[in-house]
Amino acid sequence: MLAWTHPACLEHDPGPEHPERPARLRAVLDALQRAFPDQPWREAPMAMRGDLLRVHAASLVDEVLAPLQGERHRLDPDTVLSSGSGRAALHAAGAGVAAVDALMAGEDTAAFCAVRPPGHHATADTAMGFCLFNNVAVAAAHARDRHGLERIAVVDFDVHHGNGTQAIFQAEPRVAYFSSHQSGLYPHSGSVHDRGAGNLHNVLLPPGSGGFRFRNTWLDSLLPLLDGLRPQLVVVSAGFDGHLADPLADLMLDAEDFAWLTGELQAIARRHGGRIVSMLEGGYNLDALAECAVAHVGALRA
DSSP states (O other), X not given: OEEEEOGGGGOOOOOTTOSSOHHHHHHHHHHHHHHOTTOOOEEOOOOOHHHHHTTSOHHHHHHHHSOOSSSEEEXXXXXXXXXXXXXXXXXXXXXXXXXXXXXXXXXXXXXXEOOSSOOTTOOSSOOBTTBSSOHHHHHHHHHHHHHOOSOEEEEEOSSSOOHHHHHHHTTOTTEEEEEEEETTOTTOOOOTTXXXXXXXXXXEEOTTOBHHHHHHHXXXXXXXXXXXXXXXXXXXXXXXXXXXXXXXXXXXXXXXXXXXXXXXXHHHHHHTTOOEEEEEOOOOSHHHHHHHHHHHHHHHHO
8 A cells, every 4th residue: 555645734724723633634644653664655746736727716726825914814614724724735635646646557556645634525616614625536537637537436434525526526427426424414415316427426324323324324325336337446535523432423433334444445446446545534533533544544455
């Protein structure tokens, strides 16, 4: 497995009381380095403007990268820019691009990008839900346009629906979106009736759902559809805020549930394209986040 991160991703500072704080990434990196001391890490490059413009409007790119007048600038009640945010967002998006290129070059079959800010809520023209650029969408669009892939799967097991990813690709049949997420939760999107170009697959999990329901939902509803796609590349929005200790949601999952699903995704990727790129999304209890990241990466390395 290949792995990317960058110190600049710690420089995005939305404020001391904000759930999406730099300590999240520090916890993940510390835990992964303890668990897998033999894992080499690569520095994520900055995404190029053209990489971002495949999925984002120039107005959003300019807004995120504009010099700040003051310490912080609030884009919405949850989404904040600091002086280091633009650089962090460029490296976060660039990690996915670099991972796709490395896997397409045959360097490995799996990659994990330990980056922040997260991305899956960012739409084509709006930063929202802690997200500035949509990292997984940038990676998937790069695989489509630069490498000519025609069957790309974006798999999102974050507890919140990836409304931005869905909106960006809902008319793009070469990219399919598969998501399980808690019902009644921000951003209140991701209906089972959303079909797009036949490429959208959403399943809702009621509050209080545990590992049994989570696993059976994927086994019965989503994994067969994913396998039937025969994906040349699987891009994962790896959010761990479905953990029972997470303060922002109400699912009852544990690290072994995430490890199980990761193994299933890895098996499907190997049956078809043999390539899987995972990018960190949510997870706001530091201990649970670290534990889940270790379980997830362990499954990717298997």
